Structure formats: C-alpha cells, structure tokens
Amino acid sequence: xxxxxxxxxxxxxxxxxxxxxCGSAGGPESAGEAPSAVEPARLWPDLPPASAAPYDYGEGxxxxxxxxxVPGGDVRWLDPVAVAQxxxxxxxDRDSGLDELPDGTVRQIRACRSAPDDCxxxxxxxxxxxxxxxxxxxxxxxxPGRQLAVRxxxxxxxxxxxxxxxxxxxxxxxxxxxxxVLRAPSAISGYEYRTAWSWDxxxxxMLATRDEILRAPERRKDADRDRTPSPSGxxxxxxxxx
Numbered sequence: 001x002x003x004x005x006x007x008x009x010x011x012x013x014x015x016x017x018x019x020x021x022c023g024s025a026g027g028p029e030s031a032g033e034a035p036s037a038v039e040p041a042r043l044w045p046d047l048p049p050a051s052a053a054p055y056d057y058g059e060g061x062x063x064x065x066x067x068x069x070v071p072g073g074d075v076r077w078l079d080p081v082a083v084a085q086x087x088x089x090x091x092x093d094r095d096s097g098l099d100e101l102p103d104g105t106v107r108q109i110r111a112c113r114s115a116p117d118d119c120x121x122x123x124x125x126x127x128x129x130x131x132x133x134x135x136x137x138x139x140x141x142x143x144p145g146r147q148l149a150v151r152x153x154x155x156x157x158x159x160x161x162x163x164x165x166x167x168x169x170x171x172x173x174x175x176x177x178x179x180x181v182l183r184a185p186s187a188i189s190g191y192e193y194r195t196a197w198s199w200d201x202x203x204x205x206m207l208a209t210r211d212e213i214l215r216a217p218e219r220r221k222d223a224d225r226d227r228t229p230s231p232s233g234x235x236x237x238x239x240x241x242x
Contacts, residue, residue, distance in 0.1 A: 060203045063090040063162045070155040075137040078160070080124040081112045083153065084139060087162060105143050123231030129163075129178050129206065130154065130199045136163070138180070145169060150182065152197075152206055164197055164206035180206065192216040 065086050071077045088106060101109070105120055112119035120142040126135035129152060137160075141149040150173060152164035164180070171183040171192060184193040196210040 059207055060200070060205045061092045061165060062205050063087070063092045063165075065090050065153065065160040065162060068160040069158055070160055073134060073155040073158075075135060075153060075155050075160070076126055078137060080137070080139055081109075081119065081121050083137065083160065084109050084121045084141060084151075085112070087151065090162060092165075101141065101149060102143055105141065105149075109141070125175075125231060127175055127178070129180070130201075131178055140173065143167060148173070150180065152180065154204075161204075163199075163204065166195075166197070166208075168195075179209075186213055186216075188213070190216055 065083060066089050067086050068078065068083060088101075088109060108115070108118050108120045112121060122140035122142065125138040127138060128134060129136045129138075134155065136155075137153040139151045139153070141151070143149055146169055147167055148170045149167040150164065150170075151162055154161050154163045166182070168182055168184045171185060174181045174183065176196065178199060180197045182193075182195045182197070184195070186192050191213055192215075194210075194212050194214055195208050197206045198209040199205075200207045200209075
C-alpha cells in the first residue's frame with residue numbers, strides 16, 4: 001500500500017560499500033559475500049485471492065467537461081470559474097459519487113459571478129503533469145471543515161477532460177516532479193499522510209500511486225514561502241492557497 005522508493009544512486013553506493021573496502025596498503029579489499037535477497041513469505045497461502053475491490057474509491061475516474069472548448073489546446077485561455085461551474089454538470093465514466101461537492105459549495109460556485117468574495121474556487125495553477133510538454137490546469141475548491149477539493153484537467157480533442165478529482169483536509173498541496181502531493185493531518189500526533197498522484201498513460205488519469213504516513217516535518221514558514229510558485233504560473237514546488 002505504501003511502497004518506499006530508494007534512489008538508484010543510493011542503491012549503487014550501498015552496493016559498492018558491500019563489495020569493497022580499504023586494505024592496509026590502501027587498495028580495495030573484499031567485504032565478503034553480499035547477503036542474498038529474501039523472497040517475501042506468503043501468509044495464509046490457501047486463502048483464495050480477491051478478484052474485485054469491495055468499494056469503488058473513484059480511482060481513475062475521468063469526466064468530459066460539457067460546454068468547454070480549449071483554443072489551441074492551451075488551458076491557460078480558460079476561465080477557471082467557468083470550468084468549475086461546467087464541471088458541476090459533468091458525468092464521470094464511472095459513478096462512484098466521490099467527485100460530488102457539498103450542496104453549500106455547489107451553491108457558492110454557481111454564485112461566483114454575483115458573489116465573488118464567497119467564491120470557493122482558488123487561483124489556478126498550470127503544470128505539465130502528463131509529460132507531453134503541455135500544461136494541465138489544476139484547480140482547488142474550498143469546502144467546509146477546512147477541506148479542499150483538488151481537480152486536474154487535460155486539454156483533449158478540442159475539449160477538456162477532468163483527470164483527477166479528490167478532496168481532503170489538507171495541510172498543503174505540492175508539486176514534486178510531475179506528481180501532485182497532498183499532505184493531510186493524521187490522528188497520530190506528529191505524523192501526517194502524504195498521497196502522491198501521478199499520471200498513468202494507460203488509464204489516461206491521475207492515480208494515487210503512493211500513500212504514506214510519515215513523521216511531520218518541522219514547520220518552516222520562510223522556506224514554504226520561498227518554494228511557493230505564483231498562481232497562474234508554471235513554477236514548481238508548492239501551492240497551498242490563493
């Protein structure tokens with residue numbers, strides 16, 4: 001569920017340390033045989049494997065946004081409020097219902113033009129999440145209870161497709177490479193959840209590819225401010241507000 005990735009460089013250095021050392025004459029010296037890889041032991045081997053998920057968590061759901069065209073395939077031309085409003089009418093390719101917003105938030109989105117101060121749609125960000133050289137649109141929508149809905153949209157065949165839809169009580173939303181990382185509080189003091197969403201070319205959607213519970217880092221407001229790109233910009237690392 002929560003794999004840990006070891007950088008290739010670190011693995012190479014570790015392997016070198018196993019097979020070499022420094023002899024009395026300053027030359028390389030064998031450190032002995034490297035330990036053999038141990039295969040995982042399967043528990044309850046007679047238990048029949050499940051063939052279907054017990055719940056639909058909405059992973060991989062996409063939705064065509066009705067009434068939205070993308071001039072030249074450039075999402076920067078789009079009005080983010082218009083996208084959020086049109087998204088209220090979108091039909092997902094599956095019906096998990098997890099992309100739905102609270103009724104009060106829906107009313108606020110519909111009233112963004114007449115009551116802009118109460119509009120829950122945050123300033124947009126633009127990042128190349130798919131690796132095709134073109135930016136995708138990333139929107140945040142504030143919800144009650146300090147929760148945030150995060151949506152990502154792809155210019156597709158002249159229109160717009162939502163490729164990510166999730167919500168959580170977030171600490172922050174960050175860009176790491178081409179991944180969107182959501183940090184959320186944990187019930188365990190001093191820990192937090194981090195979920196990385198990555199583009200999957202086969203599903204043509206953003207999937208939650210890594211979900212971890214980790215020690216929370218010490219808060220450094222100055223560092224957060226230095227690493228935060230301007231909304232509507234193509235910078236990288238962190239976005240956590242208007």
